[in-house]
Amino acid sequence: MDRLPTPPDVFGQARLGPLTLRNRIIKAATFEGMTKGALVSDDLVEFHRKHAAGGIGMTTVAYCAAAPEGRTERDQIWMRPDALPGLRRLTDAVHAEGAAASAQIGHAGPVANGKSNRVPALGPSASFNPQAMQATRRATPADIERVTAAHAQAALLAIEAGFDAIEIHLGHNYFASSFLSPKINKRRDGYGGSLANRAKVALGVTRAVRDAVGDRVAILAKFNMDDGVPGGLWLDESLQVAQWIERDGGVDALELTAGSSLLNPMYLFRGDAPIREFAATFNQPMRLGIKLVGDRFIRTYPYREVYLLDSARQFRAALKLPLVLLGGISQRTTMDLAMAEGFQFVAMARALLREPDLINRIQRDSATRSLCIHCNKCMPTIFTGTHCVLA
Template structure:
């Protein structure tokens, strides 16, 4: 068996390339109509390099570089559904034709020159909006030019941040429609997959957490009520794209705070999202409250992915502290996740997937103009091994 279809999580069987059994994390996978050459993913990472939401040469270079790196899927950073939905003035958007065309140039280049698939993460910043890029302080408000923000409840992210306006039912319907419009633009822009940003304390995530959602109407209170807006967004998006297009969602599977959103809640949410047409859950956590103190370490969020995959019967993507080829292989082999995303380690080494494929004994094919370089790389490894007195193989 090779691919696992969307909405089902089943045991991964080894695949083969040229008769050799492939490592599981390098075996193909598919969601709906989209096939991925392998299960390695470059996680979305905000660049804050746009003006007016326009991706430019930086994004073409950054995403192109990561697509050449060998991962089966590269996901573009949180891309906002309106100007007010941005985290920072440097965030990209998918709310107008110019942005759609700018993204198209990038996805066309990725498709023309690499086997990678390219996805986009769509989101709304909610109460974490109107802030500075990360390198000027975490969630720090802009020095000037702030825009009004909204959230489930008028609770600021911190004392330094604006008090958000409580979103009305009309606001929520309009924002769900903006997500749907962004999804249609994502399709026109040539993306292969849409990841909905339902994590990290941004708007949809802040509806799920009882710490940030204190509403007393039908959008707050019970988990079923807190799920109403996320489901509105998902359904609006799902209805706006063809059946063949995978739609996934990233969740913060724990607030890491007493009385907050729990991994048990995450399983229930995953089941509801699955039933509404979500194809895969990206199991992240935290960043939902400034008091959150996660226990981070190697592969620290993988148990969330494993639980959701087993208990909600939906495909999952693991992310967080995955820094070694053995981590990626172990995660898929243990059936904890169908895909494995890497963030910071990919920034450190954009060739990580190629290096890992060598370490796992199944080198990914090099792009043609690099094939000679790849030959050199292999010779380097062989010479290095020889120098260590290890047998040539």
């Protein structure tokens, strides 16, 4: 009888494209809320330095918009020469702690805040965003070409800033993801209708980034397995798109995610829904509206460890491409389970907000348990500097 291969050690070195990481644990992108003026702050540098010192193999800076109208709010970083000195300070600080740094680049599309950015949000179709109380403008073919080229330019700037990896945002109904969604994309031109047409933006962006940077850095894509929305992208179609991405050779790995920042954000996060805390971040009458009907948008999904595993297994079975498992990984047993299931990397976020040194402690003692209680009250803190409210 053939012996099954021994799963890799999650704390062993690992190759990701041209990059060697000291372990297989990635700090997932969580918008930090520490970029006043769309520039790097000392707090942002320290945020990522602490995670690097805490033992992760790579930390991901979120969110580096490819274009100014692609921000979810005006103070988010957008990739331009003015941002490079601060980003270089950040990558130097991460490297000094022995970790790698990844820049998450993307365009928020219909999730962007047009009022804050002072320019209309872009989407596959004209629509109204009730969260932001704004209209979304239908992207023209020229807009699509410009946004695609902006991703490539942003990737080049990230290399100049010292990043070791690029993570392309293809999830959560941001620009590329919104084109994939049959619920959001109502176009009748070459970017709508069939899955092949709806996938053109995602495939075009990954190809543009690969053509621009070659093999100088690792390229990942954060990719929606499903939107968690009736009529949205579902696994049968997303599996096919993932296979096309693999065929095209645009990325070195996929980080599997789910949910819609536009229509169902808690589908990704799971755990308690902090409606009261979210409401407190808004002025009236939005505050009252969120308190009254927020549960229709900020829904509650029970938390369990590795809650995206069942869906991710289908991608693992269909792809040879390295995959990053995200969602409810906070202890050694689930890290080892991911390795045994054939995933090459794991990504963590909320647990590290409470305990940036969690990885070092798990490596010293495999019985260590995260203190994160999945209350999700960290989520509304993105407006004031992302942190665990219990730490």
